[in-house]
Amino acid sequence: MTTLIRLEILRTLRNRRYLLFTIAYPALMYFFFIHAYDSTKLAGGLPVKTYFMVSMATFGAVGAVLTGSAQRISLERKSGWVRQLRLTALPGRAYTFGKIAASAVTTLPAILVVFAVGASQGVSLGAAQWIGLVAALWLGSFVFAALGVALGYAAAPDSVQTIVMIAYMLMSLFGGTWFPVSGSLEKFAQFNPVYLYNKLATFTQPGHSLDTVAVAGLAGFLAVFVAAAAVLYRRDTRQA
Secondary structure, three states: OHHHHHHHHHHHHOOHHHHHHHHHHHHHHHHHHHHHOOOOOEEOOEEHHHHHHHHHHHHHHHHHHHHHHHHHHHHHHHHOHHHHHHOOOOOHHHHHHHHHHHHHHOHHHHHHHHHHHHHHOOOOOOHHHHHHHHHHHHHHHHHHHHHHHHHHHHOOOOOHHHHHHHHHHHHHHOOOOOOOOOOHHHHHHOOOHHHHHHHHHHHHOOOOOOOHHHHHHHHHHHHHHHHHHHHHHHHHHHHO
16 A cells, blocks of 8 residues: 555656646745735734635645545546456555545645745744644645545546536635635535635634634544545445
8 A cells, every 4th residue: 555655646746737736826826815915914813924825725735635636536447447456455445545645645745835935925933833734734634635535436537627626616715715704604614624624723823722623523524525435436346
């Protein structure tokens, strides 16, 4: 399984689309948002530069795992590669968890690059806060890695890209990625994993700790998405 994970990571990091859309694009969007908003005000209880640093890091991280794993798995199913792997000694659960782990590892560059840009623009956090924020966002990305694997088994190759992009954009739009969610919209956002993902940054506010409600919600989504990936994998096995 470790060999599979290593190969998946190397293949992703060599992909120019990954480098452009999940690393460079969120960093450029960060510059756009911090200049479009009044940097002296707060957004979602955080300084504008900190808020959009986190939201663009999560935007890149979610994009890295959703668009990468879902489309790749769907194409591998079409080409017969997944069927060939089933003939080896590699257990199905190892393939599924290997995909989730490899996808999650590729989110680190997306997070670190945006954080480096944020630091260069004046975002000031303590060392423990920087480390904690990186760890929280990286661990949170496993939720979307599992979702990407599930979508890869659920959708056909000719429709998976459309399905992933619609889900990605809707979750981002109503999850606080482009603007702070408040009022009645926030009640519905509680059921959006991207909103909960962005809430992991609230501990950087003075007097706040890690949002345990968001953590619990993400843990629930992770369990659901992993279960869905397992069920869809078994269904795909029966149909093969």
